[in-house]
Amino acid sequence: MRACVVHGAGDLRVEERPPVGPGPGEIAVAVALGGICGSDLHYYHRGRVGDFAVREPMVLGHEVVGHVAAAGPGTDGPAVGTAVAIHPATPCGVCHECTGGRRNICAHTRYLGSAARTPHVQGGFAQLISVPADQIRPLPPGLDLHRAVLAEPLSVALHAVHRAGDVSGKRVLVTGAGPIGCLVVAALRHNGAAEIAVSDLLDEPLNIAAAVGATTTARADRPDDPVWAGEFDIAVEASGAPAGLRTCVERVRRGGTVVLLGLLPPGGVGLLGNVAVTRELELRGAFRFDAEFDEALSLLSQGLLVDPIVTHTFPLEQSAAAFDTAQDRAVASKVLLDLSGA
Known part of the structure; x- marks a missing residue:
């Protein structure tokens, strides 16, 4: 073979x-x-x-x-x-x-x-x-x-959304519009997030994110973009880039939740620890999946976008x-x- x-x-x-x-x-x-x-x-x-x-x-x-x-x-x-x-x-x-x-x-x-x-x-x-x-x-x-x-990458996205807790009616930021980030968008939309903002350094991934349910998109290298006005209830870091993690920690509201999904580079990575402490942020890792695989197959059969x-x-x-x-x-x-x- x-x-x-x-x-x-x-x-x-x-x-x-x-x-x-x-x-x-x-x-x-x-x-x-x-x-x-x-x-x-x-x-x-x-x-x-x-x-x-x-x-x-x-x-x-x-x-x-x-x-x-x-x-x-x-x-x-x-x-x-x-x-x-x-x-x-x-x-x-x-x-x-x-x-x-x-x-x-x-x-x-x-x-x-x-x-x-x-x-x-x-x-x-x-x-x-x-x-x-x-x-x-x-x-x-x-x-x-x-x-x-x-089904497999969608399962990863579903697990990350489950780790975020109840997203219904929430304002959510996703950093990184690769395949996993876009599948996180689809999962957030299915679970009732009110607003889904996605950031990336390239336009084409952002176009795909919009096609599967992002309500707003922003170039990560344009800090004056209107999408950055206000704070987010939840942020999902899907880029695997230290800059994406920094954005999530900075942009989530006090008492908000940051889900770390993208695998960061090996070795030490800078973290805004004082911000996490003084705002009492919830930092939650999300790794792979388990029963979400069956959920993913069901959602795909039901026509998830x-x-x-x-x-x-x-x-x-x-x-x-x-x-x-x-x-x-x-x-x-x-x-x-x-x-x-x-």
Whole structure:
């Protein structure tokens, strides 16, 4: 089978790999589509995501959908040919976090396409992958693969909005209009936020944010923009940039909430600690997701407005071009790999 494999910073290859059949308790999936995530881009361009460095060749990808190809010995699951999405996380199930209902922060989680552990967890940008059966989700009736492939990033956005608390009727700021930031906008709109302001350094991402529900947008490099008048009840930092975090802390009202979603650069990052103290701000991290995956599939099947976020689709053989396009935020938002005909 063919797979998209990172060997180090700037070293991305489409290469042959032996297919791995399903073992007991596993389901094999013929992958049809995969979404390129910001973490995939970091692995390709920098050879690392935060503190997680590529130390061995690794198949990238964790936003994947396809069709059931086979079930492992003694394994129950959807019939061969069923269209499915794959929940990418395998938490340990026994730690304090797992038993306490916070499986998304399990320290022992195995996550598709992640270098957090060694050996690395191979990802989903391969024509055939095998995963535990409980990670398989048959698609709801009427949901096609091209929308379902957004389930994983939408789950991240939904978890961030859940971490923010009740957003109904609130004035919310989102810093960063990449695919995740725009999906946060869609989730905020669904959950009843009264005003959703989005900031970014580029116009095209802001246009996409407006198309999926932002009520106002602002260039982050234009401090005189009228959108900055007044304060926000909630801010979601989705850019992963220290400047975005600073904006969130500065612009949220006293007693307001800041959700840290974007992964910041490794090492120390300046924080307006005195502002957080004197205004009694709530700073809440948001990492991955858990049950939100099923919620995301349901919302996508109900027609949640997210289609403008997908801007490009490339065949697997053009993976390098796909990654380079995804890196250019002036022209691309969510970029997909088509593995069905590779």
